[in-house]
Amino acid sequence: MLAGYSITILFIIILILYEMLGHNPKTNQSRILLVPYILTLGTIFLFIVLKSFI
Amino acid sequence: MIHVLVLLFLLISLILNFFLLNISPIFGIFVSTFSIIIYLILSIYDFYDIYAQDILAIFPTFIFINLVSMYFHISDQYTNTLAIYLILFLISIIFSLKIFHEKKIFNFTNLKHSYSALLGIGLGYVIYYFIPFSSFSVSKLDLLGSLGLIVLIAISESIFFQALIQNAVTKMTEPIIGVIFTSILYGLFHFSNNIFYTALFIILNLMYSTVYAVWKNIYIIIGLNLITSLTFYFLTSHLLVFAIK
Numbered sequence: 002m003l004a005g006y007s008i009t010i011l012f013i014i015i016l017i018l019y020e021m022l023g024h025n026p027k028t029n030q031s032r033i034l035l036v037p038y039i040l041t042l043g044t045i046f047l048f049i050v051l052k053s054f055i
Numbered sequence: 056m057i058h059v060l061v062l063l064f065l066l067i068s069l070i071l072n073f074f075l076l077n078i079s080p081i082f083g084i085f086v087s088t089f090s091i092i093i094y095l096i097l098s099i100y101d102f103y104d105i106y107a108q109d110i111l112a113i114f115p116t117f118i119f120i121n122l123v124s125m126y127f128h129i130s131d132q133y134t135n136t137l138a139i140y141l142i143l144f145l146i147s148i149i150f151s152l153k154i155f156h157e158k159k160i161f162n163f164t165n166l167k168h169s170y171s172a173l174l175g176i177g178l179g180y181v182i183y184y185f186i187p188f189s190s191f192s193v194s195k196l197d198l199l200g201s202l203g204l205i206v207l208i209a210i211s212e213s214i215f216f217q218a219l220i221q222n223a224v225t226k227m228t229e230p231i232i233g234v235i236f237t238s239i240l241y242g243l244f245h246f247s248n249n250i251f252y253t254a255l256f257i258i259l260n261l262m263y264s265t266v267y268a269v270w271k272n273i274y275i276i277i278g279l280n281l282i283t284s285l286t287f288y289f290l291t292s293h294l295l296v297f298a299i300k
Contacts, residue, residue, distance in 0.1 A: 003081060004126035007088040014092055022099065031099045034112040037149040038095070038119070041142060045123060 005049050012042040058228045061107050062236055065114055069243060072118050080125065087122050091115040109223035116146050116215070117244065133196055136204060136296060144211035150219055160218045165270040172278030178262060179286025182295070185255055201288060208296065209280040216241055216260065217267040217276050225268070234264040245296065259283070 015038055022032035068090055076083035098111035120139055129135040151160050196204075216237050225233035241260035242253045267276050284295045 003084050004122055007084050008122065008126060011088055011091060015095065018095065018099070031108065034098055034108065035095065037146050038115070040149055041119075041146055044145075045126075049126075 008042065008045055009049065012039075012046045015039055015042065058107070059232065062110075062224065062228075062232070065110070066236075066239060066243075069114075069117055069240075073121070073243070073246065076121055076125065084122065084125070087118045091118055091122075106227050110220065110227065113150060113215075113219050113223060116143070117240070119146075133200060133204070136294070137207075140204070140207050140211050143215055144207060147211055147215040147219055151214055160214075160222070160273055163272070163274070165272045166274070168270050168272070169275055169278065171266050171270065172275055172282055174262065174266070175279045175282030176286050178259060178279075178283045179290065182255060182259065182283075182287055183290040186252065186291075196294075201294060204294060205281065205284045205288060208294070209277050209284060212241075213263070213273060213276045213280050217263060218273050221264055221267060230268045234261065234268055237264045 015035055019032055019035050019039060022035075072083065072087050072090060075086050094111050094115045098108045120142055123142060124135065124139055127135075127138055129138065220240060221233045221237045224236050238257045238260040241263075242257035245256045246253055263276055263279060266279060267273070287293070287295050
C-alpha cells in the first residue's frame with residue numbers, strides 16, 4: 002500500500018522535474034535521462050489505477 | 056580519486072537501502088523514494104567534469120525494482136521473477152536504444168570470438184558443484200516457462216550489467232574498476248542470506264565482465280549467460296536465480 006503511494010509520488014516528482022528542465026536550454030539535454038523512468042513508472046501507475054477500479 | 060569515491064557512495068547507499076527495506080519496510084520505502092530522487096537530481100545537475108551522469112541515471116533502477124516488487128508482493132516465484140526481469144528489460148532497452156544509441160552497444164564486432172560463449176558450460180558445472188541444490192525444494196516450473204525465463208534473464212542481465220553499467224563506469228574510470236564494480240552490483244542484485252552464494256555470483260560476473268571487457272561484444276555475453284543458465288538448469292532443474300531465493 003505504502004509502496005504504491007511512494008511510486009505515485011515518485012512519478013509525479015519525476016514528471017515535475019522533466020517539465021522544469023525543458024524550459025532551461027542548458028539542462029534541456031539531460032532531461033532525456035528521465036525518459037526510461039517516466040515510461041516505466043507510467044506503466045506501473047496505470048496498473049495501480051486500473052487495479053483500484055476493477 | 057573522486058570517481059572511486061562516487062562509486063563507493065553509490066554502493067554504500069545501495070547496501071543501506073537494502074538493509075533498511077529488510078529491517079523496517081515503512082522507513083525503508085521513504086528512504087528509497089528519497090534516494091531515487093537524489094540520484095536523478097545529481098545525474099541531471101551532474102558533476103560535469105567526471106562523466107558521472109550515466110551511472111547516476113542508471114543506478115536508481117536497483118532501488119526502483121525493489122520498491123516495485125515490494126508493491127506487488129507476489130508469493131509465486133515464477134510471477135515474481137518474471138515481473139522483476141520484465142521491468143529490468145524494459146528499462147535497459149529504453150536506456151540503450153534512446154540514450155546510449157550513439158555509443159553503438161549493439162555493434163557486431165569480434166564475432167569470430169563467439170567460441171568464448173562455450174565457457175558457460177564450465178561455469179554452469181562449477182556452480183552446480185558449489186551450490187548444494189539438494190537443500191532447495193524442487194521448482195514447480197514447466198520446461199517451457201523455465202526456458203522463456205532463462206532467455207529473458209540472459210538478455211536483460213547482460214544488457215543492464217555489461218552494456219550499461221560496465222560501459223558507464225569504464226567511461227568514468229578504468230576497465231578494471233568497471234569489472235569489479237559491476238561484479239559487486241551483480242552479487243548484491245542476487246543477494247541472499249548466505250554470503251557464500253553472493254561471493255559465487257560475484258565470481259560468476261567477474262568472468263562475464265572480463266569477457267565483455269576483452270571482446271566488447273554484447274551478443275557473446277548474452278550467449279555466455281544463456282549457456283551457463285541452461286547448463287545449470289539441466290543439471291539441477293533450478294534457475295540460477297531460483298537457487299538463492
